[in-house]
Amino acid sequence: MMDDLSRRRFLSGAAMSLLGVGSLPLLESLAAAQDKQQDGPAPLRPATAKNVIYLFMTGGMTHLDTFDLKPGAATQGPTEALKTAVDGIQISSHLPNLARHMDKIAIINSLNSTQGAHAQGQYFMHTSYTLRGTIKHPTMGAWLNLMGGRQNPNLPGHVQIGGGSNGASAGFLESRFAPLPIGDPAGGLQDSARAAGVSGETFDRRLERAKAMNKEFAAAHDQKEVRAYSDMYDEAVRLMSSKDLEAFDLRKEPENLRQAYGTSSFGQGCLLARRLIENKVRFVEVEQGGWDTHNENFESMEEKLPVIDQALSALLSDLDSRGLLEETLVVLTTEFGRTPKIVTERMGRNHYPKAFSGLMAGGGIRGGQKYGKTDATGEEVVENKVSVPDFNATIAYALGLPLDHIVHSPSGRPFTVADKGKPVTALF
């Protein structure tokens, strides 16, 4: 537990970072607070990453048909293995471009979750805590913005592209830490400019009068939900007047680069993620759905993997050529894997939280390695098991977030980023 002094420091740090003073004031104050702690917390290390591009494969990505191949095993099915740029690492033959980038990527083949249903699994992966009826936990992007502060005061620190309803929320934190949802990346941030025919003066007059009524309403109904909407109006108006709004506009990108990412929503989402990171948005999640391959698993791979292959390869090259890969941690993960055993009558695979794969690149990660191992059939983790909290602790570690720092929910319950997970330091 934190003592009072360090809690006060944390609060003042949080307040400062919210005011946009300095980029990492909170961490410094936390580091100072922790130096005084008795029980020897893990020493803080300098962050190797500033930002995260978090690619979430919704539905449960099959590990055997992507990054944990078992050539020759009965559980492999028709999926074929492909050699990569790194000796000894093979991935699906539907990922030929990514194979050439393997020197930048660390594959984790020993992920293990305790949650076998979608909502629960997605929630767990995003928050490190299991889904409860009594409290909502913050997603990793909210934790980063709380503890690390925003870097661009005009843009939201946390954006989610193409997804929604998969457990990514501010949880018990204030709603300003919640991801800004972008439904269609090509559409950008809709309605972010004043409507034609509404002058600045008119806009301001309307806003001022609405705000006056809202102030009265919020005074009568002093409730979190109401306050949150007052915050949202401030945020929206700030965003509208910001020059950084162009960060949301993919039309500013050259056509050939847009094509390089692929015309899919996921591809364009990855490109938008890069633009946002470039403009100092700290955490961008891009979702690709449709991984729940109970039926026709192998046919689905023919459609899904080329999209990932193109988008992720383009993203890694693009980040690399702009010098952004060093400071940007790219994460690809999912809620669980899929059963090695193939359901032959529908050529499908079912949910499998016991063993699955994810990957990380950039942001201080040592590429060209494979961490953890499953057995010959892909059913059991036999080496270096990585739990969901461990996986998230690794992200937090890259970002230099203190893992033992306690944040209290409004009801006074203590929580930490990554719920006591141990970072996989071998990846760095």
Added chain:
Amino acid sequence: MSLRCLAIGMVLLLLHAPDSRAEGDAPGALGRISRAKIASAAAEIDRRIDADLEAKGIKPTPPTSDAVFGRRVYLDLIGRIPTGAEAAAFLASSDPDKRAVLIDHLLESPGYDSHLFNWFADLLRVKSKMKAASGEAYIDYLKTEIEENTPYDELVRELLTSSGPAMERGNGAVNYYLRDRGMPEDNMSNTVRIFLGTRLECAQCHNHPFDKWTQIQYFQMVAFTGGLQYKDTDYNKSEVAQHVREIEKSLKGGAGPTQQAKNFNKMMQPLGYGIHGTGTGSVRLPHDYKYPDAKPEAAVTAKTMFGDAVNLAHTAAAPAVKGKRKTPPARGGGAGVGSREAYAEWLTSPKNPRFATVIANRMWKRMMGIGVIEPVDDLRDDTQPSNPALMEGLRNLMVEVGFDLKQYLRTVCSTRAYQRSAVLGDLAEGEPFHFQGPLLRRMSAEQIWDSLLTLVVANLDETLEGADSPEAERVYKEYEELSRLTKEDLQLIANEGKRKAKADMKAKEETPATLELQRKIARAKKKGDEDEVARLTKELEKQTGKPLLMPKKGGRRAGADKDLVRASDLPQPARPGHLVREFGQGDREQIEASHKDPAVPQVLTLLNGFIERRVTSNPRAAINDALSAARSPEEKLKAAFLGVLGRLPGSAEKALWIPDLSAQGASASKDLVATLLNTHEFMFIQ
């Protein structure tokens, strides 16, 4: 208020005033329970709340004003704000029973069906496009049942026992199982969660870590749906199926199915799509079952998880499952001992310890903002309602009204508790709530959309499509046409397919320019850019000199206003980026995936998007009609406040706006409407 508004309002009230023969009772089906009886049932609920409040020393909030009540009950029962005329009429009425009259009027209006459908759609994960096929038959089925006010227990029984072809008219209930096609285990977890408020899914792979359920109990429950087949096997025996198989064979090449065979198969797919099997009452444990009470892959027999035991031998002789609603069952359910029927009977019985409680609690939460039991779907043996007597009273009420949701909601709306002012301030997290008043709630995404439309489309509810939509009709027609195909028809289709394939090949060979155009069309199609597809197709036609098939227009309705329909008539769920999605309509992938969290795009839409485009600068918008009809600045101000907020302006508001309205006229009216729509008062239900 303007005379015109008043006149319209009075007419509305007169139309729906109680008829003299019934001594103050609602006309029609609602009248089967008298207002006096409803009032006494509501008083019983109030007694249970008030006793609890008194025991805890909590003061109830004061009764609401008519304005707050009127707006609240419109939103809660029919999912939209009242129009200015409706609000004015309600406020002006001097009938001492006017609240009861309004409740009954709303329960019998089409908006009620629309609003309840949205609720079911979120709960049941209803989608217009399901994984393998259209979901329109399911939507049509649910809308029909809601419009007929089918008792809830009967509806659930139908969902759980249905079988037969999914696309057959009136048989949409089978989509309840098809929604989880190939996943009988998940379907059972969902059933238990939705209807019994109990979380069983953890026990799918191991004994439940936090509750008492064991893995074997889980599979005993799954066994009720044992032997379920996700196809209409009766179709396989039909003559059409015979012909389809032959032709498919003739289309297949040596090296496996050709594209044509695949296409043909897809075209015929609605025919065999459905549910078969009345339930074998038996299922096998997983291969990795690890507890000592049974061996892996051992057969387990269906057994209920709580409440009464079910005797399957007895039900084996029961008549075949009724699968269809409007036509007598044409086929039996096939092999099985009828365990699905037994499952449904046990689950929906008033004797089931949780079924009535769960729906009573869910409906109470829908009206009051919070359940007596929270969360509503994680009941355990030690679950304590915040007010046990109230929970018992609500459960009894649900059973007494025969699971008639209309009568139940009618009673809830009649309680003094519902008619109190909203509770102020934050709730203490984790503390039980004692219903000193309803909670302040943000409107649901659908309520926001439907309320905005109330300001745009005059007589909005008359445009409601409801059941028997053209989309459902198309699905049924297609199924009927396919069922009727003769061998000759099928051969003709196959030959045409071959011919077209050849023609396509030839077209591709033509020039690089047309090839590029075709690529572009494919790309635009993928993006869903219909205008671009149409433009490019025309271009291609010009170049090749051949008319090509026009791409299907995606809209559900023709005309410019095809999108201006109530949320229940939009595709389910609405497309990503649609206003209703931005405000939190769920993606329908998970049970109750909708949310009410604030987000910047919502505010941007209200500031710069929908309101500006569709309301303030739209001369045909209903609210602008009302404002132009108002003759003085005072009347305009009243019309705007009544139309957007359901109340009259206060004196400070008059002092602020009347000078502007006098001096600037139309532009001030625009400012006024845009301002009111950007208030918390609009977005929240008090």
